[in-house]
Amino acid sequence: xxxxxxxxxxxxxxxxxxxxxxxxxxxxxxxxxxxxxxxxxxxxxxxxxxxxxxxxxxxxxxxxxxxxxxxxxxxxxxxxxxxxxxxxxxxxxxxxxxxxxxxxxxxxxxxxxx
Amino acid sequence: xxxxxxxxxxxxxxxxxxxxxxxxxxxxxxxxxxxxxxxxxxxxxxxxxxxxxxxxxxxxxxxxxxxxxxxxxxxxxxxxxxxxxxxxxxxxxxxxxxxxxxxxxxxxxxxxxxx
Numbered sequence: 416x417x418x419x420x421x422x423x424x425x426x427x428x429x430x431x432x433x434x435x436x437x438x439x440x441x442x443x444x445x446x447x448x449x450x451x452x453x454x455x456x457x458x459x460x461x462x463x464x465x466x467x468x469x470x471x472x473x474x475x476x477x478x479x480x481x482x483x484x485x486x487x488x489x490x491x492x493x494x495x496x497x498x499x500x501x502x503x504x505x506x507x508x509x510x511x512x513x514x515x516x517x518x519x520x521x522x523x524x525x526x527x528x529x
Numbered sequence: 530x531x532x533x534x535x536x537x538x539x540x541x542x543x544x545x546x547x548x549x550x551x552x553x554x555x556x557x558x559x560x561x562x563x564x565x566x567x568x569x570x571x572x573x574x575x576x577x578x579x580x581x582x583x584x585x586x587x588x589x590x591x592x593x594x595x596x597x598x599x600x601x602x603x604x605x606x607x608x609x610x611x612x613x614x615x616x617x618x619x620x621x622x623x624x625x626x627x628x629x630x631x632x633x634x635x636x637x638x639x640x641x642x643x644x
Contacts (some may be wrong), residue, residue, distance in 0.1 A: 446630065450634075455636065457535075457619060457634030457637055458621075458634040459634075460632060460633070473631075474631070508572075513630050515561055515623060517575050518575070522570060522571060522572045
């Protein structure tokens with residue numbers, strides 16, 4: 416079946432602009448995660464959605480970052496007033512339930528802020 | 530704070546040779562441990578995981594890992610590497626039952642395979 420998909424695959428923007436990154440999880444997966452992978456670094460947890468529960472936003476690095484999940488499916492990560500340090504690969508994952516359920520990752524969106 | 534260390538940034542092995550990728554974690558209790566592989570242009574794929582029980586766990590693609598509490602390690606091994614194993618490998622920890630989903634990743638080890 417279809418895996419996690421993300422769009423766009425690449426995004427180049429200018430400093431100060433807003434960007435939106437999209438994630439389509441695997442159908443039926445109730446949990447959705449966003450991670451950031453900076454150059455030469457491991458993945459950094461950003462935010463977690465599980466069903467109708469309040470999201471865990473504890474990993475968002477600043478208030479310029481926000482995410483929403485509509486209808487329990489598609490999610491959008493928004494970065495406002497982008498900075499050069501926001502340049503990274505943003506990875507989305509989904510799982511069938513939360514906790515220790517296996518997370519299935521999408522291919523990521525590579526963001527470059529000039 | 531919990532952390533995961535992968536001491537080797539790059540490893541090069543010859544095809545057919547054995548492989549061991551190192552992972553050390555810093556955590557008070559027994560953590561939940563994972564190994565993921567990231568091939569170019571692909572998302573991360575789970576190779577194996579350890580929650581409890583037998584400390585030697587088998588995964589996909591012929592990989593195995595051993596949890597050693599005394600060494601705070603969870604090293605990944607494969608007896609004979611194939612060229613298709615060239616990729617980046619990430620060790621991760623799920624820090625606690627309450628927030629086990631907040632995986633903490635190491636910085637990765639890039640595996641190069643010589644023909």
